[in-house]
Amino acid sequence: MAVRETILDNVVITLKTITLVNSYNNNIGLVTRERFNWNSLKPKDFPAALVTWMGDDKEEIGISGQNILSKINLIIRGVVYAQKNLENEINQFADDIEISLCVDTYRGGNAEYTTPRGITVYQAEKIDFAIFDSRFEILYQYIYGSP
Numbered sequence: 001m002a003v004r005e006t007i008l009d010n011v012v013i014t015l016k017t018i019t020l021v022n023s024y025n026n027n028i029g030l031v032t033r034e035r036f037n038w039n040s041l042k043p044k045d046f047p048a049a050l051v052t053w054m055g056d057d058k059e060e061i062g063i064s065g066q067n068i069l070s071k072i073n074l075i076i077r078g079v080v081y082a083q084k085n086l087e088n089e090i091n092q093f094a095d096d097i098e099i100s101l102c103v104d105t106y107r108g109g110n111a112e113y114t115t116p117r118g119i120t121v122y123q124a125e126k127i128d129f130a131i132f133d134s135r136f137e138i139l140y141q142y143i144y145g146s147p
Contacts (some may be wrong), residue, residue, distance in 0.1 A: 002147050003110055003140055004072060008033060008053055010107040011074065011138075015049050017103075018096045025092035043081065047093045050077040061141070070147070072138040076101075079131050086123070090130055094119050097134050111140040 018028040030036065030048040041048060054073040061069045076097055082089035098116050105114040117135040 003142050004053070004056070004070070004147060007072060007107045007110050007138055007140060008051060008074075010104075010110065011051050011076070011101065014100050014104065015051070015076070015097065018100050024096045024100070026096050028096070038079070041079070041081075046079065046081040047089070047096075048079040049097065050079075051075075052077060060144075066144050067141055068144055068147070069139065069141055072140070074136040074138060076134045076136065077131060078134060079129075081129050086130055090121060090132055094132060094134055101136060107138060107140075111138050114138045 012031055012033060015028060015031045018024045018026055020027050026047050028047060028049060029045040030041070031051070032049075033051045033053075036048075036050065052075045054075055056073065057071045059069050061067045078090075078093050078097060080086070080089040080093050101114050101116070106112070107114060115137045117137050119132055119134050121130065121132040123130045
């Protein structure tokens, strides 16, 4: 399995640890790397997270260029459904995502770091439903020809 796939799988596993028992603000519902039908989400699926790889930036490192430094551009699309305070629900879930990914910034020893890069919020027409994108950069190295 490619290092990138191992790292992305680690992100999914890590997000699944977002529970009240683990001292987060939420019990995460759906976590996936697969596309899903927004209209099919049920209350038990919220908050939901869609992990999306947005490509890599790469550069050669080392004297002979045998190593490649790769930066994964990652978006975690968060979906919240709030009965009371939508902005508060967005903030709490965005915090949960960032905190969980910063517990092990090395992604199980496969990455050099994981860095939060920003959040963009999209509020749907319905007042009780919102989507946000948490952007992250994950840096890792591999030997040329074996990503």
